Amino acid sequence: MSTASLFKWRHFLPEIILLNVRWYCCSSLSDRNLEAMLPERGMEVDHSTLNCWVLKYAPELDQRIRRHLKLTNASWRVDETSIKSKGVWKYLYRAVDAEGKTLDSMLSAKRDGKAGARFLHKVLRAQHTQTPRVINVDKHAADPVARATLKGDETMDKETELRQSMGTAPEPDSTTNQGGRTDC
Numbered sequence: 001m002s003t004a005s006l007f008k009w010r011h012f013l014p015e016i017i018l019l020n021v022r023w024y025c026c027s028s029l030s031d032r033n034l035e036a037m038l039p040e041r042g043m044e045v046d047h048s049t050l051n052c053w054v055l056k057y058a059p060e061l062d063q064r065i066r067r068h069l070k071l072t073n074a075s076w077r078v079d080e081t082s083i084k085s086k087g088v089w090k091y092l093y094r095a096v097d098a099e100g101k102t103l104d105s106m107l108s109a110k111r112d113g114k115a116g117a118r119f120l121h122k123v124l125r126a127q128h129t130q131t132p133r134v135i136n137v138d139k140h141a142a143d144p145v146a147r148a149t150l151k152g153d154e155t156m157d158k159e160t161e162l163r164q165s166m167g168t169a170p171e172p173d174s175t176t177n178q179g180g181r182t183d184c
Contacts, residue, residue, distance in 0.1 A: 006060065016043065020050055021057045069128035072097040077136045078120070078143075080111055093119040103129055113145030120146055121155050134161045 007014040020038075023029055029037075031047040031054070038045050075098040080091050091111040095103040104123045108115040123129060137143040143164065150156035 006057070012043075012045070017053050017057060018061070020045070021053050021061060024050065024054050025058055025061070066127045072101070072103055072129045072132075073099060074130065074133035075136070076103065076123075076132045076134070078123075079138060080116075080140065082111075083107075091115065095119075095123045111140070111142065113142040113149065116140075116142045116146030117149040120150055124150070124155055131157050132160055134163055136163045136165060139164045 007017065010017060020034055023034060024031065031050040034050050035045060035047040076095055077098075078093070078095045080093050082089050083092050084090075085107065088109075091108045092105060093108060093116070094105040097103055104119075104126060106115075106119045106122060108119070120135075124131070135147075143162065147156065147162045151158060151160075
């Protein structure tokens, strides 16, 4: 999609829209925080407009910047943890490379082999990742099932080793803040 058609019929300059989407995605600022900040910069924008911008342009930004990300190294750590989201317990899957950089994350309703395979498939197919030499996981029964599924459909190389150990929770990288968003 061309840049001109992305911003057609918008009342603000593309630079303003992208700046606000970046601030929202890369910091712990909410849409209401941004709404309060913008009058200091001479603009009046409603928080619902900011939210619409984020919903429309954040996926497009993600798609366009993924190819420019630095390649990962060959050792990964994958972990699942349970979190409460909107009053419902869910499972957060997260993959981190050996340098502590977050590769990807996924929220799932279930913690089973199918969800683990879906997450690993998503990470392995990402443009900014290379085939890992080893993936460190915790001792959950679903991990070998996910590995067998991915090796069966040739998503994961046969040489990729899956190591199970107790408590290999990925350390938070330095770019994640308390708002759960990743700094750019």
